[in-house]
Amino acid sequence: MPSSVRYLFDSARLQRDGAVRWREPIPSKAPGVYVVSLGSDPDSISETLSSAAISPTAITQLLGARPKLTVDGSRSDVELLSLRVAEFWLPDESILYVGLAGTSLRDRVQAYYSTKLGRRSPHAGGWFLKLLENIEDLWVHYAVSDDPGGSEHKMLDAFVSAVSPAAKRALRDPDHPFPFANLEWPRGVRKQHGIRGATGDARSGGPGATQTNQMKPSAPRRRIPRDVHVGQISAYIQAELRRRNRGEVTAVEAARWLDEAGLLRDSQHRRGLPLRNLLRAGLIEGQRQEPNSRWFIDRVATH
Template sequence: MNSLDQRRRTAAESLSNYTSPGGGYAFRTYDVRPAHRDEGLLPEDILAANLLSLRLTASDVIPLFAEGDGAPQRLLEAMNNALATLREARPFEAHPSTSDLDQTLAALAAANEAAKGVKGWTSVTVSKVLHRHAPQIVPIIDSRVRSFYGVKKSQDQMLYHQLWSDLRENKGWLTELGQDYSTPDKRELSLLRVADIIIWMPSKDPDAPTVDELAPDTWDREGLEARGWEGFTPLATLDSREVPAVPGVYVVLRDDVSEPEFLPERPQASDRQAYSYTGSDLRSRWVPDASVLYIGQAGTSLRTRLRQYRRFGEGSGLNHKGGRSIWHLADADRLTVAWRQLPVVFDGLGTGTAESGLIRRFKEAHGGSRPFANLVG
């Protein structure tokens, strides 16, 4: 799991760029707090969430304000109830426990549940509507925040708990940093908003290695070890607890560089998994004298990604269909995996860049051929 502390060195730059008067971000519009209205949310309050990259249209908004007692009207009622409950609530990070936080956020959870019954609405939409009115207690949810904490779409409560813990652990420096900034209407920035901006903004750790520092001089174990790669353990029997739960890149290696026996079917493949490759396809992609068979990346957690890879080979997992060519090899149980940890870069884009860069370097060293199990790059 990632932590705000991993963004500490780039946090001030991220916050400065996002809040800059000349910047192209939503700060000078979205972060102006709307007037307190007893009648609840108005259509313009809903549409204001589009400032945070939503795409709400008239068909998403008009039904909420139509007469009736359908799902859209119940959603609006739930959001208004949440707003009435949370507008003056104590700050998110000030709650002494997650159970106490859950009690406070019960009305928000009810609004998230109501959103499930309305087309075009999710907890992401609800969060971006309500945060503007209660920025100290309603977290903004989006794919970048979920990716940062490694949680799924259905795990809002888990996301709240991880964010709560992260804010409390980093409260000191976040508070000090936030004191230098205020909203366009001169209010104090909430710690939630500070954290959201830090997570959301593109940010490269100054210690992140370049592709040249990752790519080995020779594409084998010796060359990789010289560049700081770790692991070199059998993938088929990998104990995922030995793998760090951090972003990174990884490679699958075969010590024997001679052409292997290609199996017509993956031995452990299940009917629910992706299709197998033909023998002619596999032979056409084989790279002579190459130890590295596959290059992959984990934007959130090497541990999770490699566990998915191993389980796919066992036939028990559905994730990681990419790179499945390796499971066609008769000696697949002898393949090893090595990895290189990378500093956090938002939304996994840093690891994706590293992966594509490594594939490019591999091609340069192997006459333009990609690694055997990489079909793109």
């Protein structure tokens, strides 16, 4: 049996605090969870649509913003991408997305509203919603929660358990019957939509990518922490290469040198990541990336 908004909030033992129309700010800055739905009535399960109202304009916009977007590994067109997204629509459900806000409901939902198609930030998830023609007619129900992550988990668990067998069978990926715009749940378990490259930063988006007036178009940048001194890091790596009589070093090994020297703290869960960020920004002298994507730093002649 399909889920109502109230049923999901009840599953997490939460009191629904209200609902606003899409694009209207939520009048609460507390942490919590929110549900995007086709209707304003939290008890209704009848406000549904038999198929997804995919907007060809939005699809065209997305394809323009993300020229490298692929479906099943191939460059997509409007028709194919529309069809693929529509294959995740649940015709008897009114709930389209369940999300959490760890700090502020108003800020997080505002971030969702403002994220442009094809962009990963500030709200990377739920972008299927932005492809709907009727997005302006949607409602955002919300509830304050002390444990937004736990609440969201219970709500999604309740939703998935309640999806009707018929609706599940009709999905392209019946193993993951999440709300239409939820692409991952629990963490790491994703819908098999086959769409790659649909979001990213402006630099990687190609000619159609948006650029705000806050960013200098000629100088795309990766933000470097204030306490990172790129020149010092570069010089230290070159000095170590000379001292060790080495012609090159991998990014991961160089990152370890820098960490030991206290010049750049390495990431514990992704070895070499902070240094790779500098390499991607092109800031390290002698840097080189092999065709297999691996980074090296060469000893340069001037040192």
